[in-house]
Amino acid sequence: MKHSLIACLMIALPTLALAGPGEPVHSHSHEHADGHAHSHASGDTPFGKPGNPRMKAQTIDLRMVESHGAMAFEPNEIKVKKGEPVRFRLANAGLLDHEIVIGTLEMNLKHAEEMKKNPDMEHDDPNGKRLSPGKTGEILWRFTKAGTFDFSCLIPGHREAGMSGKIIVK
Numbered sequence: 627m628k629h630s631l632i633a634c635l636m637i638a639l640p641t642l643a644l645a646g647p648g649e650p651v652h653s654h655s656h657e658h659a660d661g662h663a664h665s666h667a668s669g670d671t672p673f674g675k676p677g678n679p680r681m682k683a684q685t686i687d688l689r690m691v692e693s694h695g696a697m698a699f700e701p702n703e704i705k706v707k708k709g710e711p712v713r714f715r716l717a718n719a720g721l722l723d724h725e726i727v728i729g730t731l732e733m734n735l736k737h738a739e740e741m742k743k744n745p746d747m748e749h750d751d752p753n754g755k756r757l758s759p760g761k762t763g764e765i766l767w768r769f770t771k772a773g774t775f776d777f778s779c780l781i782p783g784h785r786e787a788g789m790s791g792k793i794i795v796k
Contacts, residue, residue, distance in 0.1 A: 702791035
């Protein structure tokens with residue numbers, strides 16, 4: 627353990643030393659166990675990239691709810707313009723933890739299978755956020771490609787209970 631901690635510090639310290647004032651230290655990608663990567667910098671994905679907080683963005687309120695054994699996002703269909711920054715204001719109005727992960731349907735379905743093996747995996751990536759009951763958060767995203775994309779709660783059982791939606795980008 628001591629040797630692995632030293633090895634991690636030897637890798638991280640040069641990165642910290644090179645980061646200038648106001649520069650993000652985490653400008654790398656990390657990969658989840660299922661092999662897909664999330665970028666912490668401005669890296670493009672098949673469904674877009676993190677938005678620029680200095681740019682004006684369309685705001686979309688998105689609630690996470692439970693009712694009569696079902697779970698849902700309200701709304702569960704969103705339409706946006708290609709290239710336009712979108713600020714998703716998230717609110718967990720339910721009694722359980724929920725999350726949102728924005729991606730392609732294929733990526734989210736694959737990741738949902740991985741979540742069944744690792745149910746405690748939490749998302750706080752540019753395209754995903756986990757919220758406790760009563761909590762709020764936001765995702766700032768820019769869809770750089772036209773198409774239909776997915777957003778889902780990937781906590782095991784939640785997507786199956788109806789907690790998914792689509793984003794149509796024109």
